Amino acid sequence: MExxxxxxxxxxxxxxxxxxxxxxxxxxxxxxxxxREIPASAHATELDFTRSIIPQLVSALGYAESETLYEYSVGAMRADVVLAPAVGARPWIVIEIKSSSLRLNEHSLRQLRTYMSALGSPLGMTIGRSQLAVDDGETVGLFDLANLSGADASELLGRLGRWTQSEHEIKQGRADIADLIVQVETATTNQDKGRSLEELATLLFTNAPSLHCKYRNLITRSSEIDLVVEYRGSKFDIPLFEELGRYCLIECKNWSSPVGVAPVRDFLGKLRKAKTQLGILFAKNGITGEGTGLDALREIQSAYDRDGTFLLVFSLADVKQIESGTDFIALLDQKSDSLRFDL
Structure with missing residues (x-):
């Protein structure tokens, strides 16, 4: 070790x-x-093949033992192996074992695509005695195991390696944000306006490590809270939550005009009642007083100066920055610094 x-x-x-x-x-x-050793290896049963090959294979691809789930079922579908962040999460890769088949046939490849669709996985892999197939939902790549080249192995790593999953998740997350932004901008009824912005706020927080939405539309004895976010801090430390505590309250205002001082005061009252120091206001068109130090903006600054309450405002323009690649946690930190240091 030394x-x-x-x-x-x-x-x-x-x-x-x-x-x-x-x-x-x-x-x-x-x-x-x-x-390359698979074609020459001898395994009495498919179970023996799985026990021998899969742990080596997934380790070489960079996955942990805890991310390798065997005989994974959803409804009537049962995949031989899936690679996933946790039980119940959408699998990264579905793996089907066909060790008794000398060559992979169309039926095997169709079966893999069916499992991928049922389990919501973007990637699939079928391993036979002499061939390996990789399916990305659009095209299928077929590899001859006995003659697998170094370039082939590098290609497989580039498509299937554990480190690539973060890239897939980021791309999917940005696509989901873009879809919800369209819904926020095109909603016509009050119900759709509120729901779409709440969905967008929920997505941003659930995509962030160590955060999850514990309550939605929480009815208390005195008010209603749109979202309650809880910080668990086991996967990734977020300095702002480490400083301010376990909970954050979220208010969503999909209004055609900036949010004024009265709703801001009401939200600050909810934070005081819950003894929570961090609140996030998602306001489609921002708040009044931006650029002038008046109205809602002054109320937020006064609350921080008085008792250290952080009320951070995210407009739809801010969310579009995240869609374009700005890190949500970094933007959260930037906004808290702006309030803290009166920038």
Whole structure:
């Protein structure tokens, strides 16, 4: 271990956990070796094949044991293996085992596509005795295992590696945000206006690590709270929540004009009642007083100066920045600094 640390191969995370640094060329070589050995290996049953090959394969692709789920069922569909962040989450990859098949046929490939659709997975892989197929929902790539080249292994890593999942999730998250922005802009009834902005706010928080929406449209004895976000802090530390505490209240105003001082005072009252220091106001067209220091903006600054309450405002223009690639947590931090330092 000391030698690995000295060589820079074993690194410590800020929380003191040990991580082994592995280079792409090494991973590709390991993956090539595992796959090229499959045609010559002997396994009495499909279960033996799965127990022998899958742990090696998913490790070479960078997935953890906890992310490898066997005989994964949804309704009548049962996949041999899925790679997923957790039980109940949408799988990253569906894996079907066809170890008794010398060559993969059309039926096997159609079956994989069916499982991908049923489980909501963007990627699928079928492993046979001599071939491997990768399906991305549009095209199928077929690889000859006995003659798998280093370039083939690198291609498979680039499509299936664990580190690529974050890229897929980011792209999907931005697409979902774009769809909800359209709904916010085109909603006509009051019910649709409120629902669409609440859905957008919920998506932003549920996509952020360590945060989740605990309550929606919470009816209290004295008022209604659109969203209550809870910080769990186990996956990723968010400094603002570490400082201000477990809960954040969310108010959504999909109005055609800026939100004035009265709704802001009402929201500040809800924060005081809940003894919560962080509130987020999603206001489609912002608040009154921006640029002049008057009305709602002055009320928010006064509340911070008085008792340290953070009420941060996100307009639809701010959300469009996130759709374009700005990090939500970074923008949250930027807005809190603007209030804290009176920028």
């Amino acid at each position: 030698k690995m640390i000295a060589d820079g191969r074993a690194v410590l995370t800020p929380k003191g956990q040990v991580r082994l640094k592995r280079y792409l060329s090494e991973s590709a070589g390991e993956l090539q070796r595992i796959l």
